[in-house]
Amino acid sequence: MISSWTHLWYNLSDWIRTEVFQDFESRMRHTYIIWKSWTGKSVLQVQCASSDIKNDKWIIVIDPHGELVDDILKCVPEKRKKDVVLIDPVNYKNAVSINFLDENDPTKYSNVAEEIIKIMKVLYWEDAIKWVEWQYITNIIKLLLYCPNENQVNEYNKKNWTKFEYLWENYWKTLLDFKQIINDDNYRTYKLIGVEKDYNLLNF
Ligand SMILES: Nc1ncnc2c1ncn2[C@@H]1O[C@H](COP(=O)(O)OP(=O)(O)O)[C@@H](O)[C@H]1O
Numbered sequence: 001m002i003s004s005w006t007h008l009w010y011n012l013s014d015w016i017r018t019e020v021f022q023d024f025e026s027r028m029r030h031t032y033i034i035w036k037s038w039t040g041k042s043v044l045q046v047q048c049a050s051s052d053i054k055n056d057k058w059i060i061v062i063d064p065h066g067e068l069v070d071d072i073l074k075c076v077p078e079k080r081k082k083d084v085v086l087i088d089p090v091n092y093k094n095a096v097s098i099n100f101l102d103e104n105d106p107t108k109y110s111n112v113a114e115e116i117i118k119i120m121k122v123l124y125w126e127d128a129i130k131w132v133e134w135q136y137i138t139n140i141i142k143l144l145l146y147c148p149n150e151n152q153v154n155e156y157n158k159k160n161w162t163k164f165e166y167l168w169e170n171y172w173k174t175l176l177d178f179k180q181i182i183n184d185d186n187y188r189t190y191k192l193i194g195v196e197k198d199y200n201l202l203n204f
């Protein structure tokens, strides 16, 4: 059988066994799996995934429960084990960090700040933080976003920043800078250097 076909299952009727295959292209274009519990949805996905892995294809599996991923991992052949990247958000020993502020397009800063605020409102009790405080939080996030990353800094910026050199080493903007923005005046001023174009934020 051609390797671009996936063996899905076999059908038994009148004692005749018929193998059922689906070709790769039609799977990519037409597959949506929906049915009741315990009807074989997961097994079908494991079958497709393991077929792709064995045929040297690259797949991404997003699994909120973890059982599907475990089953798929069992099907990875020895020669492809080195290709597996497992990102497990509940594994505290190998925590994966996501930097929400890793965005370099200023037209997207408002969106990024808005999305972070949405997450914070879900994590913390929304009413516990007053409207004015949300304004502070939003603007601090924007301030962090406006500050260029280490690799974006040109000579002109460097000259202006010498005053705050102590803050400069190995700098990478993350939400961890949040607290220092509030507590450290110098740090705040240093961050404001990148904000020339956003007057609302500067005035705030
Ligand atoms: N094609 C199949 N033939 C026979 N048994 C199957 C088949 N597909 C799945 N099963 C069995 O049916 C049960 C439910 O399968 P599962 O994939 O977990 O269902 P779902 O994900 O839809 O809840 C499992 O015990 C599985 O081994």
Ligand SMILES: [Mg+2]
Pocket: 041, 042, 043
């Ligand atoms: Mg399932």
